[in-house]
Amino acid sequence: MEVSILKKVTSVKVEMKIKVWYTSCMRKMSQHVPGQEADACSTHVPMQRAMSLIGDVWTLMIVYNLLGGSRRFGELREAMGNVSPKTVSQRLKMLEEDGFVDRHAFAVIPPRVEYQLTEKG
Template sequence: MELTQSDQVEKIICPVARTVQLIGGKWTILIIRDLTSGVKRFHQLERSLQGISPKTLSERLRTLEEEGIIVRQTFAEVPPRVEYSLTAKGCDLVSVINSMRDYGEQWLCNK
């Protein structure tokens, strides 16, 4: 039986390692970054994350939803409308993203 990402994260004891396991995948932190400004639809995220495949975006969104970082809301319209937003658990990652932005601006982007 294969362990899900959630099961794998639960087996890690170090809180830093657990956080990296959760948000360290390619595109994941950028999806969270984009959702910090509010609710987004799939195509908005896809446009913002130039180079991400629809399959990868779907997988990352599904994982973030399973982990309780984002919530997916579906509207019964034609065509169907789906929106993604951060949960309280996801909003708590904003300070991590802001720290990464500050570090990048200070040490990486102004050279």
């Protein structure tokens, strides 16, 4: 097999767009460490402290929707404008690990899980 190059390439421009989700204190979601939500970026300014604990718009929307009481996964997702299930699942897991949300699984078929805010949340 013989390959020949007809044009000499002098420059190549490659553009990549990468989306990275961030949690509290601009930690990448993949680097989130449970229990370090307050220590990583404690501050004396109440709004900054609240945002460091909440992190991003989707997490804030979950907390807001849970203020009225417990909700199921599908109800949360619908209230948030049908955000992707992966996004809602990741944020709920993070909130649960940080102690802001309790997850209650019922032993029924089909499976039923409800989420509610804790005292900390």
